Amino acid sequence: MKQKLAQYIDGLREDYIQAxxxxxxxxxxxxxxxxxxxxxxxxxxxxxxxxxxxETLGFTTYKDxxxxxxxxxxxxxxxxxxxxxxxxxxxxxxxSAWDSPPFAAEIRxxxxxxxxxxxxxxxxIAAMFAVKALMACGVELNKRVRxxxxxxxxxxxxxxxxxxxxxxxxxxxxxxxxxxxxxxAEKMLIQSYLKGPGDxxxxxxxxxxxxxxxxxxxxxxxxxDELVAALDQLGFDFSCEDDELTVFGKAAHSAxxxxxxxxxxxxxxxxxxxxxxxxxxxxxxAEQIGQDANATEIFGSIEDVSGRLTFNIAQLTIDENxxxxxxxxxVPVTFSKEDYDTDIKAVTEQYDLQYEEFDVLPSLYLPAxxxxxxxxxxxxxxxxxxxxxxxxxxxxxxxxxAMPNCVAxxxxxxxxxxxxxxxxxxxxxxxxxxxxxxxxxxxxKLQGVEL
Numbered sequence: 001m002k003q004k005l006a007q008y009i010d011g012l013r014e015d016y017i018q019a020x021x022x023x024x025x026x027x028x029x030x031x032x033x034x035x036x037x038x039x040x041x042x043x044x045x046x047x048x049x050x051x052x053x054x055e056t057l058g059f060t061t062y063k064d065x066x067x068x069x070x071x072x073x074x075x076x077x078x079x080x081x082x083x084x085x086x087x088x089x090x091x092x093x094x095x096s097a098w099d100s101p102p103f104a105a106e107i108r109x110x111x112x113x114x115x116x117x118x119x120x121x122x123x124x125i126a127a128m129f130a131v132k133a134l135m136a137c138g139v140e141l142n143k144r145v146r147x148x149x150x151x152x153x154x155x156x157x158x159x160x161x162x163x164x165x166x167x168x169x170x171x172x173x174x175x176x177x178x179x180x181x182x183x184x185a186e187k188m189l190i191q192s193y194l195k196g197p198g199d200x201x202x203x204x205x206x207x208x209x210x211x212x213x214x215x216x217x218x219x220x221x222x223x224x225d226e227l228v229a230a231l232d233q234l235g236f237d238f239s240c241e242d243d244e245l246t247v248f249g250k251a252a253h254s255a256x257x258x259x260x261x262x263x264x265x266x267x268x269x270x271x272x273x274x275x276x277x278x279x280x281x282x283x284x285x286a287e288q289i290g291q292d293a294n295a296t297e298i299f300g301s302i303e304d305v306s307g308r309l310t311f312n313i314a315q316l317t318i319d320e321n322x323x324x325x326x327x328x329x330x331v332p333v334t335f336s337k338e339d340y341d342t343d344i345k346a347v348t349e350q351y352d353l354q355y356e357e358f359d360v361l362p363s364l365y366l367p368a369x370x371x372x373x374x375x376x377x378x379x380x381x382x383x384x385x386x387x388x389x390x391x392x393x394x395x396x397x398x399x400x401x402a403m404p405n406c407v408a409x410x411x412x413x414x415x416x417x418x419x420x421x422x423x424x425x426x427x428x429x430x431x432x433x434x435x436x437x438x439x440x441x442x443x444x445k446l447q448g449v450e451l
Contacts, residue, residue, distance in 0.1 A: 001137060002382075002441075008133045009436045016129055016436075017112065017429065019053060021105035023121045024114040028088050030155050037067045038158065039088065043151045046087045050149055057132045059147070068162040070149045074131060075141030081446050082146050082170030082406065083131075083439075084160070084399035085124030085177065086153035089116040090209045090421050093251055094216055097423035111426040119420030120153070122427040123176035123411035123435065130439035143447050146170060150399060153177075154209060156359055160402045170406070172372050172446060175399045176439065178408035179418065181380045184373055185306045185393040186401055186408070187255075188331040189361040190340065195354040196281045198321040202272075206265050207315035210328045210358075211397075212421045213261030214314060215251035217268040220244050223275055230271040247271070253421045254312035254328040255395035258293035265313045266290060280351040281323045285313055288347060295329075298347050299340070304332040306363070306393040326358075330395035333363040364401035372405050372446070379442035380410075383434065389414050409442065411435040 023046060031040025044067050051061040051070045059072035092102040092115050100106040105114040112122070124147070131145055146168075152159040174182070191210050206217040219227060224245055231238045237248040249264030257263065266289055272279075273286035288297050295311035302309040315326030331340055337360070348355045366373055368391045381387050398408040411432065412418055419425045 001139070004137050005133055005440050006437055008136055009129070009433055009440070012129050012133065012436070013429070013433060016125065016432065017107070019125050020112055020117065020122050020427070022053075023050060023087070023125065024105040024112070024116050025103050027103050028116065028151075029091050030088060030152070039067075039151050043088050047149060047151055050087055054128065054147065057128060058135060064162065064166075066162075067151070068159045069151060071167070072147045072149075073144055074135065075144045077141065077143045080144045080146050080168065080170040081443060082148055082173030082403060083127050084148045084150065084173060084175040084403070084406065085127065086120045086150040086399065087124075088151050088154050089119065089121075090154050090212055093208060093212070093423060097215070099424055110430060111428050113424055113426045115425055117427040118412065118418070118425050120177045122432055124149075126411055126432045126435045127176045127439045130436045131443060133436065133440050134444060139444060141447060145443060153399065154211065157361070157402070160399055164402060169403055172405035173403065174376065174407055174409035174442070176409060176411045176435070177398045178394060178396055178410070179392070179412040180384065180410045180414065180435075180438070181386070181389045182373065182376050182391055182410075183394045183396070183398070183400070183408040184366045184368055184391040185333055186364040186397060187306050187333060187395045188337065188363040189359070189397040190329045190331060190337070190357065191359040192327050192329070193356045193358055194281065194284070194325040194327065194348055195356060196323040196352065198319055198323060199279050200320045202277060202279050202282070202318050203320075204316055204318045206268070206317075207326065209421070210314045210326050211254045212314065213249065213252045213254055213257045213312055214264045215249045217247045217249070217264035217316075218244055219247075219268060223272070223277070226275040227271050230274040231267075234267070234271060234274070236267045236271065251422050253396065253418070254314065255310060255330050255397070256418075257310050257312040258308060261293065261312070263291070263293065263313055265316050269316070279318060279323065280353055281316065281318060281325055284348065284351045284353060285316070285325065289313060299343050302332055302335050304334040306333045307395055308332065309335065310395055330397075331363070333365055361397050361401055364407075366405070366407055373407065375445040376407065376409055376442050379445050380438050383437045383441055384413065386414065410438060
């Protein structure tokens with residue numbers, strides 16, 4: 001079966017490219033628009049198009065009447081394997097940093113470039129094609145396979161929460177929304193806001209999605225010359241044109257803010273504090289966080305098998321009436337939420353800032369010797385030949401933690417760059433065909449796992 005599957009998947013190359021380009025061309029960023037949809041018309045259009053495409057592959061489909069989610073089924077049996085993907089994407093950020101339009105899905109050097117190629121349209125389509133390949137090669141599924149399409153993963157997970165309230169829950173599954181070989185532990189995710197006073201002398205509107213490290217922070221105002229001098233002294237990258245100062249950072253997913261990101265908001269606040277700005281929000285960011293995305297000034301050194309605590313300053317607004325800072329924190333699996341709450345509130349109270357929790361996702365952990373993990377690892381090893389890589393832990397928050405016996409599984413191979421949420425996001429076409437092989441064998445193996 002292995003050779004037959006590989007040959008069939010090779011023949012899917014052009015179909016796969018066309019499917020990715022079609023869905024990536026849809027700018028499925030959250031919008032609070034006038035449409036009768038929960039997350040905006042572009043996301044709803046992408047969900048409709050995805051389900052229509054699933055029907056051409058032989059799936060039966062269902063779309064939630066309110067538009068929160070959809071799913072596509074194939075196979076027979078009482079038990080169900082779930083494959084959880086999401087169709088919404090983060091904003092493009094600074095479009096001038098892209099080498100081609102973010103939704104053009106341009107092909108260059110064996111890659112498809114565009115927002116959503118890696119996170120998560122490209123991998124989700126690869127898993128869909130893997131099931132198509134199994135069926136085309138005569139494999140009979142004794143467990144149903146259900147693709148569950150979320151539409152709100154990059155914000156509040158209202159889509160998957162609604163699914164879990166209304167629909168059948170798979171007995172096991174995976175989400176193709178991370179890296180191979182697999183993620184068997186995910187940190188707790190806490191997203192919160194700090195709220196404080198306004199300021200007639202300081203006006204800022206910086207940042208974007210809570211789960212993205214801000215790459216730019218802009219300032220206009222009377223402190224321009226002083227800030228230029230301070231940024232020079234600090235050695236931070238910036239530009240100043242037409243009476244507007246732009247501080248440069250480096251975009252990254254907030255889960256890797258301490259290793260891949262450079263926070264432009266934090267750098268601007270450090271410069272503002274250096275020139276004497278006394279606003280409590282600016283002081284908190286400059287004094288307690290600065291360039292330390294692990295926030296050791298607040299929490300000390302917090303680290304376990306799942307990695308270090310990360311603290312991302314994602315948004316900052318200051319006007320004459322109020323101030324607000326949006327933060328995204330990834331908490332190691334052995335550190336309790338109670339300890340976190342105690343530490344963050346103790347510090348923010350020193351600055352007279354109000355701490356408000358916005359969203360919490362609990363941590364995930366499956367033992368490396370569980371049957372599901374062993375089956376998925378076996379499929380990955382057989383196709384990739386990689387027997388050295390071990391089950392991993394992550395600060396990323398994937399749909400895996402929404403359901404039992406579910407993990408993040410691919411689709412980025414070891415040694416490849418993870419470029420989700422970054423300018424020039426891309427997928428490698430050959431890698432996605434290889435991932436199809438892995439997913440096909442994984443679903444085949446899960447047919448034989450006792451659940």
